[in-house]
Structures are given as structure tokens and as C-alpha cells.
Amino acid sequence: MDGIKIDYYDPETSTVHEIKKTNKMELAHEWQVKYYLYVLWKNGIQEPKGLLEYPKLKERKDLELQEKDIEEINRIRQEIDQIISSEKAPVKNKKSICRKCSYHDFCWVDEV
Numbered sequence: 001m002d003g004i005k006i007d008y009y010d011p012e013t014s015t016v017h018e019i020k021k022t023n024k025m026e027l028a029h030e031w032q033v034k035y036y037l038y039v040l041w042k043n044g045i046q047e048p049k050g051l052l053e054y055p056k057l058k059e060r061k062d063l064e065l066q067e068k069d070i071e072e073i074n075r076i077r078q079e080i081d082q083i084i085s086s087e088k089a090p091v092k093n094k095k096s097i098c099r100k101c102s103y104h105d106f107c108w109v110d111e112v
Helices: 026-042 067-085 096-100 104-108
Strands: 008-010 015-019 049-054 059-064
Touching: 015 026, 026 049, 026 059, 026 067, 096 104
Parallel strands: 015 049
Antiparallel strands: 008 015, 049 059
8 A cells, every 4th residue: 555565454453563673763663653554544544553563672662643743744755755856866964874774775876
């Protein structure tokens, strides 16, 4: 649905389950789940819920989509649309997290 890949979705409770190995990037994990909830909400799922799970740590975090989250996601999507429609790519800003990012090759393909 709309390019997202949910680990597990329980239709009886409208709950997205996202399973992570580590909590090193917990804020990013939370926003990933919130974005999934946003996509479900945009596609007619009423009040979807999220459950972020860290099995190795035996931790779980319940998440819900708030109005402020919807506003932030809409703002970020506008920024993304501006970048996509721009003639030039934004200036690269290499961070330590870049090495482990799934999109590393997109940003740094022409670097030696």
C-alpha cells in the first residue's frame, strides 16, 4: 500500500507491528511507524495503532497517530516534493549514521 512494507498488521485491532533488533535509532523507528499509521489512515483505516517491538530487549512501545504527527508528516512530504521537483540536489551532509543507512548508495554513489 503506497510503497510501505509493514512487518505485521493485525486487521482485528488495526495495529501495525514493527519489529526492530536494536533501539539505537528509536526516534526514527517511532516516525517510521507513525508514517505507516498515516498511510493507513489516508487509506480509510479508522484510528490505526502502532506497536514498536524490540524482542531482544524485551521492550514494546505503543504508538498512536496524533494531529501534530499528521501536520509534521505533511510538512516533511512538502519538503520532499520540493527536493524532487528541484533542478539541483541538496548539498550532501555526511553524518556518522550515513554508513548504516539504507539509502547510502543514493547519496554517495559518485564519491570515491
